[in-house]
Amino acid sequence: MEPQQQLQQQQQQNQQQPNEDSGSSKGSFLCRQSSTRWTPTTDQIRILKDLYYNNGVRSPSAEQIQRISARLRQYGKIEGKNVFYWFQNHKARERQKKRFTTDMPMQRSLGNAGWRPDDPIHNKFHTIPTPGISSPSSSSSPSVLAVGQMGSFGYGSVERSFTDCSISAGGGRGGVGGSINQSFEWVGMDPYSSSYALFDKRKTMGESFEEEQ
Amino acid sequence: MEPQQQLQQQQQQNQQQPNEDSGSSKGSFLCRQSSTRWTPTTDQIRILKDLYYNNGVRSPSAEQIQRISARLRQYGKIEGKNVFYWFQNHKARERQKKRFTTDMPMQRSLGNAGWRPDDPIHNKFHTIPTPGISSPSSSSSPSVLAVGQMGSFGYGSVERSFTDCSISAGGGRGGVGGSINQSFEWVGMDPYSSSYALFDKRKTMGESFEEEQ
DNA sequence: ACGATATGAATGAATG
DNA sequence: CATTCATTCATATCGT
Numbered sequence: 421m422e423p424q425q426q427l428q429q430q431q432q433q434n435q436q437q438p439n440e441d442s443g444s445s446k447g448s449f450l451c452r453q454s455s456t457r458w459t460p461t462t463d464q465i466r467i468l469k470d471l472y473y474n475n476g477v478r479s480p481s482a483e484q485i486q487r488i489s490a491r492l493r494q495y496g497k498i499e500g501k502n503v504f505y506w507f508q509n510h511k512a513r514e515r516q517k518k519r520f521t522t523d524m525p526m527q528r529s530l531g532n533a534g535w536r537p538d539d540p541i542h543n544k545f546h547t548i549p550t551p552g553i554s555s556p557s558s559s560s561s562p563s564v565l566a567v568g569q570m571g572s573f574g575y576g577s578v579e580r581s582f583t584d585c586s587i588s589a590g591g592g593r594g595g596v597g598g599s600i601n602q603s604f605e606w607v608g609m610d611p612y613s614s615s616y617a618l619f620d621k622r623k624t625m626g627e628s629f630e631e632e633q
Numbered sequence: 634m635e636p637q638q639q640l641q642q643q644q645q646q647n648q649q650q651p652n653e654d655s656g657s658s659k660g661s662f663l664c665r666q667s668s669t670r671w672t673p674t675t676d677q678i679r680i681l682k683d684l685y686y687n688n689g690v691r692s693p694s695a696e697q698i699q700r701i702s703a704r705l706r707q708y709g710k711i712e713g714k715n716v717f718y719w720f721q722n723h724k725a726r727e728r729q730k731k732r733f734t735t736d737m738p739m740q741r742s743l744g745n746a747g748w749r750p751d752d753p754i755h756n757k758f759h760t761i762p763t764p765g766i767s768s769p770s771s772s773s774s775p776s777v778l779a780v781g782q783m784g785s786f787g788y789g790s791v792e793r794s795f796t797d798c799s800i801s802a803g804g805g806r807g808g809v810g811g812s813i814n815q816s817f818e819w820v821g822m823d824p825y826s827s828s829y830a831l832f833d834k835r836k837t838m839g840e841s842f843e844e845e846q
Numbered sequence: 847a848c849g850a851t852a853t854g855a856a857t858g859a860a861t862g
Numbered sequence: 863c864a865t866t867c868a869t870t871c872a873t874a875t876c877g878t
Contacts, residue, residue: 459874477820501855673857692863718858
């Protein structure tokens with residue numbers, strides 16, 4: 421496991437518009453679909469990380485996402501979902517990593533060879549890392565707010581006690597490719613039903629639905 | 634606006650008959666996929682979408698769920714809760730996507746630039762069934778019933794209209810590397826923003842057993 | 847070219 | 863319903 425992206429900061433592919441390649445990515449089917457996948461520019465990443473670490477933004481709400489993406493659009497093509505996913509992923513992965521690092525009853529006397537904290541720009545420690553690491557430029561003032569972030573690491577170690585695993589086969593099926601009958605009849609869907617039954621799912625879910633029919 | 638983005642091929646967790654997996658599927662190894670989580674088969678998904686889009690089923694009631702799952706069981710292992718969650722998620726995500734993209738109260742900068750129109754594998758046109766096309770199989774008689782519930786159709790099916798991708802202007806940069814202003818203002822983030830409504834609680838009983846043990 | 851890793855995207859499952 | 867977490871798939875990128 422390499423440390424996150426150690427130095428991608430300096431030589432990303434091209435921090436401009438990743439689109440418009442038209443150079444045939446894979447099959448060149450369908451004209452240009454660009455890269456299919458959003459490739460953040462370094463500036464975008466920097467801002468995102470700034471928001472993440474210095475401002476404690478972890479799960480921006482829809483409105484924030486809109487704003488963020490609008491703002492980032494200056495630096496390259498980006499859409500709301502990209503921002504959304506970025507935060508989700510970033511948070512998830514940070515946690516995932518931390519989980520291993522922290523709860524791993526492994527050797528810790530390795531002299532730190534394990535793996536670097538990460539991040540070229542800011543460290544994983546959102547506890548305000550050196551308020552002024554600079555950033556390639558000027559006006560970035562650390563700001564006070566950032567501190568407001570709680571370090572909600574907690575999250576009990578939810579053990580994976582799934583004792584299920586019963587993959588019991590569904591048995592033989594008939595002609596699938598045949599046809600999906602036009603539903604609703606069998607769904608028992610009358611125009612009038614749909615009143616919410618109020619059965620509470622949550623814990624009941626296990627019995628409520630399951631089996632028997 | 635950019636059409637490109639999700640037109641991949643047919644990614645999606647393909648995994649036809651997850652049941653039992655008898656013998657390695659594709660490739661050579663990697664057979665044990667017995668994940669604890671339900672992996673819908675393409676047929677199941679097709680039916681679910683058919684119900685969702687063509688029949689307007691969004692929040693099926695308990696009974697409907699029973700029926701649907703029973704029906705889908707033909708195509709693979711499935712439980713009621715899977716159906717329940719599927720609809721919940723599908724609906725929620727459809728809404729969310731809209732939330733990210735549209736609903737920009739201020740400044741109408743870029744058209745849409747949103748999410749995936751939807752379905753990777755089958756794609757249905759939610760723009761009214763148009764009695765003619767619709768699904769394969771034409772056995773039963775649609776109409777009538779369905780109408781009772783639909784009404785939520787007519788989204789702006791984005792459809793990948795090749796509108797080029799020349800979006801995002803580099804705008805005046807120059808200060809890019811220079812300064813990421815300390816965000817939060819534009820992100821609309823105050824240290825206090827709780828960010829959520831929190832109205833009624835609806836705490837049905839306090840039962841609390843089970844769970845981890 | 848591959849193989850490994852990093853990370854965007856998608857979605858099932860939950861929780862509030 | 864909205865939001866979040868975990869997992870997994872897909873692909874971009876880098877190393878050798």
